[in-house]
Amino acid sequence: MPGRRPLEPGDPERIGDHLLIGVLGEGGQGIVYRARTPTGTPVAIKVLHARTAADPGAGRRLLREAEIARRIAPFCTARVLDMGVFRGRPYIVSEYIPGIALDALVARDGPRAGSGLHRLAVATLTSLAAIHRAGVVHHDVKPGNVILGPEGPVVIDFGISRVLEQVSTRSGPVGTPAYMAPERFERRPAGPAADVFGWAATMVFAATGHPAFRGPSLPAVMHAIVVGEPDLDGVAEELRPLLAACLDKRPGERPGAAVVLRHLTHDYRPGLSVLPGLVPGGSVGVSVPVGSVSGVTSGRRRRVLLGGLIALAAAGVGVAVPSWLSRPDGAGSGTVVGTNSTAPSGNVPGTPLTGYVGGVLSVAFGRLNGAAVAVSGGGDGTVRVWDLTAGKQTGTSLSGHAGGVLSVAFGQVNGVTVVVSGGDDGTVRVWDLAAGRQLGAPLGGHAGVVRSVALGQVGGKAVVVSGGDDGTVGVWDPVAGRRVGLPLSGHVGVVRSVALGQVGGKAVAVSGGDDGTVRVWDLAAGRQLGESLVGHVGTVWSVAVGQMDGRAVAVSGDSAVRVWDLARGRQLGAPLAGHAGSVRSVAVGQAEGRAVVVSGGGDGTVRVWDLAAGRQLGAPLAGHAGSVRSVALGQVGGRAVAVSGDDDGTVRAWSITMSGRSPGPRLFSG
Structure with a gap:
């Protein structure tokens, strides 16, 4: 919205209690006025254009976004002060930040460098991290939305472009093309990772004076963003790898704002x-x-x-x-939780189960024909079943997904032992394990990648729940092979994980995602139950549901493991911290009669936590050579066993004991 001008005939003199002074800018979204409150405080008022406001839902969405934005920490952002409707057009009143926009500053004074560039990067990223923690995605991070004010850089206009994009169905995504992530052009859901992309492109411009992706025309710029490499010429060497990671074409491979901020600081x-x-x-x-x-x-x-x-x-x-x-001996404090014990056959449960071409992206625990098995999904698009007693794959690999299998769930459908899988190809599939074949056609309905699936019983009937890149939670009847009801929507960005459980006698789904929230859904009513569970730091990578002391709890993983009382909608105790990196997967279960959580993380370790005591049990279980993508927990021979899958392409089994070492030969004898 370039340019400033005085008020002209046709401009209002007042909006609500605010006296208008002039126009700060105009654009395709609306008009921004400079105004004063009754006490004389300067403010900025953004009013949507009449053609945009004509959508009856646009105003509601904009005001809802603004209400969420009011909860954002005020540092590094222009605070939202008020909102309303003027002559049928929604408006937002925000703090007025005197200063110059970053694009104008670079045009006038040239690129930023040295400590000035570093301060700019840290301040703007701190703002984005705060926005994401509040469950808001900016959707239009660009130099024009960074104001260099008297107290430092400030990010403005967050949350507005998302509303406008939902209105603009013909003209394509709203935003500034040179700073938009590839998924925006492909009409895929854009979460916090899109903001990280926009931030990195903005920093390239600040450091060089040119966009990261260039072209002689708009189509050429879009093509460069979707398939080309960023132009990092002129970027300081110490920043290049970091910005390159943030400009990855794949949203899931970009580091989160909090991770990048930790590096910068x-x-x-x-x-x-x-x-x-x-x-x-x-x-x-x-x-x-x-x-x-x-x-x-x-x-x-x-x-x-x-x-x-x-x-x-x-x-x-x-x-x-x-x-x-x-420590020289590698020993951890406290009791030993898991050991690589030898099974009667001579197999070592801790020895990797191998066979995948690429990483193991998901694991689940179950029983097939009376034997304890692990099921896994891999980057090579296959689902595999592992006999934990024999320590080897059983049956042939199940193929059908056109891309990585990101989630698997084990259970029963009409008395048949099945695995449900979801993956990169956007489908949910049901597999008859005994027959080694797919049941029915793929369940297709998500507009993008399926990140997570869960399988359970609701009212005596099997139900599948899924979450994906389109930001929705889907509910499916696996027998009829169809969706049940409308998608459950509310998340801002990718839904990373789903789980099934019971709260107060109601069947619920629990979901977590890129917006940093955990949400509980009443499956019978098809709506969210209570308020979102907030307080996470960045993306919620995984959720699980279980019992502790007779009450239903959810466990979530972000940078730590968090436990939530589902009936009361509040966090229990302090986060369980210990992983050096994101917690990519969590599982809840019992070990020797006590409630435990198993977690796997980006630091390559598996950890076990005593839920009642709120502490880690023993040393981390180490051996994987990459990020632990998925963990599961079950019973083998009356003993608790954790299963983990890793980027290194292996599946591992671990014995869980509450005290002392595992008895070794008896581990898998039952």
Whole structure:
């Protein structure tokens, strides 16, 4: 919205109690007035154009976004002060920030560099992290929406473009093309990862004076963003890998705002130092305890984990080495939770189960013909079944997905043992494990990737729940092969994980996603139950439902493990912290009569937590050489066993004991 001008005939003199002074800018979305409150405080008022406001839902959506935005921490953002409707047109009153927009500043004074560029990057990213924590996605991060005010950089206009895009069905996505993520052009749902892309493109412009993606025409720019490489010429060497990671074409591979911020601020915590430089290919920093590498002599376990952490850094994940690696014997404090015990057949449960071409993206636990099995989904598009007693794959791989299998769930449908899977191809599929074949046609309905599936019983009938990139939760009848009711909507951005459970006698689905919220859905009523569970730091990667002391709880993973009382809608205790990186998967169950959570993370470890005590049990379970994508928990021979799947392409089984070491040969004898 370039340009400023005085009021003209046809402009209103007042909006509500605010006296208008002039016009700050106009554009395709609306007009922005400079105004004063009755007490003389300067404010900015954005009013939607009449043609936009003609959509009866546009005003409601805009005001709802504004109400959410009012909860955002006021630092680094222009605060939303008021909202309303003027002559049928919705408006938002926000704090007036005197200053110059970043694009105008670069045009006048040239690119930013040195400490000035660093302060700009940190301030704007801090703003985005605050916006995402409040469940808001900006949708239009660009130099024109960064104001260099007297107190530092401020991000403006968050949340508005999303509403306008829902109205603009013919002209395509709303925003500034050079700063829009590829998924926006492909009409896929855009979550916080799109903001990270826009932020990185904005920083490239600030550092160089040119866009990251250029072309002689709008189609050429769009083509460059979707298939081309960013032009990082002129960007300081220390920033290039970080910005390249943020400009990845795949939303799921971009680091979150909080991860990038930790790198920019060097994550200065006691005992940690940041390794100099970044691994080419888009890493975002690796934190290692000072002195933990030199003098380590405990052998292969350390070398494997350290290698995995470096591999994670190369993949763009911010990780830190667990403190126990600094101990010469590698021992953790407290009781031992899991060991690699030898089964009667001579197989070692801790030995990796291999066979995948690519990573293991999902695992589930179950029983097939009386035997304990693990089911997994891989990046090669196959579903595989593993006999945990024999330590080998059983049957042939189940093929059908055109892309990675991101989630699997185990259960029964009409007395048949099945696995439900969801994946990159946007379909949900049901497999008869005994017959080794797919049941019916794929369940297609999500507008994008299916990230998570869950299988359970509602009213005595089997039901499948799914979540995906389109931001919705789907409910399916696997027998009839059709969707039940309308998609459950409310999440802003990708739904990463879903689970099924009971709350107060009601069958519910629980979901978590990129907007940093966990939501509970009443399946019978087809609506959200209560308020969203907020307080997460960034993306909610995984959710699970279980019981603790007779009450229904949800467990979620973001940068830590969090436990929620579903009946009361509140968090129980402090977050369970320990993973050095994001918590990618959680599972709830019982071990020796006690409620436990198993978690897997970007640091390559599996951890076990005592829910009642609110603490970690024993040392992290290490051995994977990459990010642990999925964990599951079940019983084998009367003992609790965790199963984990990893980017390294392996499935592993771990014995869970509350005290002492596992008895070894008896582990898988039942």
